[in-house]
Amino acid sequence: MALRDEGAREWVVRAYLERPWLTRLHAHTGSQGIALTMMARGAAETYALAEEINRRAGRRQVDTIDIGGGLPVNFASEASSPTYGQYARLLSETVPGLFDGRYGLVTEFGRSLLAKHGTVVARVEYAKSAGGRPVAVTHAGVQVATRTVYAPDSWPLRIAAYDAEGRPKKGPAVVQDVAGPACFAGDLLARAQSLPLLEQGDHAAALDTGAYYFAHHYAYNSLPRPGVYGFTPTGTGDIAFATVRAPQTIEEIVTESGAAHTDALLG
Numbered sequence: 001m002a003l004r005d006e007g008a009r010e011w012v013v014r015a016y017l018e019r020p021w022l023t024r025l026h027a028h029t030g031s032q033g034i035a036l037t038m039m040a041r042g043a044a045e046t047y048a049l050a051e052e053i054n055r056r057a058g059r060r061q062v063d064t065i066d067i068g069g070g071l072p073v074n075f076a077s078e079a080s081s082p083t084y085g086q087y088a089r090l091l092s093e094t095v096p097g098l099f100d101g102r103y104g105l106v107t108e109f110g111r112s113l114l115a116k117h118g119t120v121v122a123r124v125e126y127a128k129s130a131g132g133r134p135v136a137v138t139h140a141g142v143q144v145a146t147r148t149v150y151a152p153d154s155w156p157l158r159i160a161a162y163d164a165e166g167r168p169k170k171g172p173a174v175v176q177d178v179a180g181p182a183c184f185a186g187d188l189l190a191r192a193q194s195l196p197l198l199e200q201g202d203h204a205a206a207l208d209t210g211a212y213y214f215a216h217h218y219a220y221n222s223l224p225r226p227g228v229y230g231f232t233p234t235g236t237g238d239i240a241f242a243t244v245r246a247p248q249t250i251e252e253i254v255t256e257s258g259a260a261h262t263d264a265l266l267g
């Protein structure tokens with residue numbers, strides 16, 4: 001609900017007053033790219049609306065406020081910023097009533113919880129040069145990093161270079177592109193990044209891809225959805241891996257592509 005639209009606020013308040021079982025208010029101001037102060041303002045508006053509904057209802061009808069997710073992620077470095085602590089401090093300054101115990105508080109953080117805990121790792125199938133720049137052609141492109149490939153300025157990713165054995169690649173930084181496998185020229189995971197030169201057999205790791213990249217795969221070129229593997233320290237200095245999502249099989253792709261209906265239009 002756009003609360004400032006004519007009549008909208010009153011419509012929401014009435015909706016609550018006419019439905020005594022409505023007890024929560026929810027705001028999600030959008031994911032990424034919204035300044036912290038703007039997010040806090042969104043929470044303040046939601047709180048003010050809850051207070052108004054309760055005043056007009058003459059009772060504590062709204063007992064819980066859900067402030068959604070939306071905390072942005074820093075995709076440019078290892079630093080986790082802004083932090084939950086910074087957001088909580090700003091909220092308690094901007095909307096002190098949110099924390100005085102009268103309201104239950106629900107959050108729906110997604111990207112900020114998960115992005116830095118996932119990495120897309122792709123083998124370099126071959127390396128070439130185009131437009132005067134080295135290009136490492138990998139198995140990860142538009143089918144796994146859809147937003148990054150179609151809107152590279154809004155969703156750039158950091159790439160880390162590893163050798164064939166998975167060791168960090170050494171060597172001078174070279175400005176290069178990292179491309180995906182799809183059939184169009186713009187299928188680029190990264191443009192003009194400075195990295196040790198990626199060569200055939202090396203690995204390119206697209207960092208901070210633990211959040212939306214898990215779900216953004218689509219069936220372009222019938223490229224299979226990759227497996228997802230979790231890892232955890234064993235306590236004895238080793239790392240144990242476990243399959244979290246199995247890679248898509250060729251049979252599944254054929255089924256999804258309509259294998260059961262191949263003769264649907266044949267008389």
Ligand SMILES: Cc1ncc(COP(=O)(O)O)c(C=O)c1O
Nearest residue numbers: 028031069070071108109110111
């Ligand atoms: C209603 C709602 N809550 C929470 C989220 C998660 O947002 P984020 O991943 O930015 O924390 C979304 C995603 O846009 C959403 O639509």
